[in-house]
Amino acid sequence: MFILKNKFYFSILYFSILIIDIIVKFGLDAIPFRFITKPLIVVSLVLFYWMNSNEKSKRNFVFMVLALFFFLLGDIFLIFKDVSLLFSLGMLGFIFGKLFFTFRFSNQNDFKLVRLLPVVIFCFVYIFVVLNIIYDNLGDYFIPVLVYLFVAMLTLQFAYLRKSGVDTKSYLSVGIGILFSVVADSVAVLAQFYENNFFYDKVTVILFYGISQYLIVMGIIEEKAKIDNSFYEDVSIGI
Structure with a gap:
């Protein structure tokens, strides 16, 4: 239990598991070895x-646990991504995982729509470019992949909007984690529907994915809410 309470020792343990899973992916059979190493990453x-x-909010705690739970299911199903049904279930698990991350990232702070505009533009361009590259190979997967990419970009937008409500350290950790997740998603989709071994996907997908999950969880654990000074400023002006 000491390892789970100490960030430094847990980080060593976590990245050891990640490296072992990559080695197992190349050198050993999926059954039974990857059924042990891959789930251990999220577990x-x-x-x-x-x-x-x-977490001060029980709701936020539940959202994080559910997000990680669905990522765990997605990881297990995607061990056999060459099986159509299991690949679809894996995508569904990741979609729900990203949605629950989105719920966890949401806050009640006001934001200016103009500040979100560059991110929205990036998201639309990203989805358009990726779909344009893989469109001819999607077949029946067009709608599932479109939904997956849309939810991935939605998660990115909500991670961006955290800036108004949380401290800088947590914001950057989660934000960088989400960007790593976007890289992992992009490589995985392009490798599946465009070109085998795209950007050395057998290593890069699990590496970027593992780092992204680590940074997101660390950022959420260390999250501190920003204090809204506007009330005090209004009071001082009135005085």
Whole structure:
């Protein structure tokens, strides 16, 4: 339990599991070895989050646990991504995982729509470019992949909007984690529907994915709400 309470030792454990999973992916059979190493990536994060969470909102705690749970299901199904049904279930697991991340990232702070505009433009351009590259190979997967990319970009937007409500350290950790997730998603989709071994996907997808999940969980654990000074400023002006 000490390892799960200490960030430094847990980080060593976590990245050791990640490296072992990459080695197993190349050198050993999926059954039974990857059924052990791959789920351990997310399971270790769930345990670490559970032991170290300071969530004031029970709702936020549940959203994070559900997000990681669905990522865990997605990981298990995608071990056999060459099986159409399991690939679809894996995508569905990741879609729900990203949606629950989105719910967790949301806050009640006001924001200016103009500040979100560059991110929205990026998201539309990103989806358009990726779909344009893989369109001819999508077949029946067009709608599922479109939904997957849309939800991925929605998660990016809500991670961006956290800036108005949380401290800089947490904001950057989650934000960089989401960007790593976008890279992992992009490589995975292009490798599946465009070109095998795209950008060395067998290594890069799991590496970027593992780093992204680590940064997101760490950022949420360390999250501190920003204090809204506007009330005090209004009071001082009135005085």
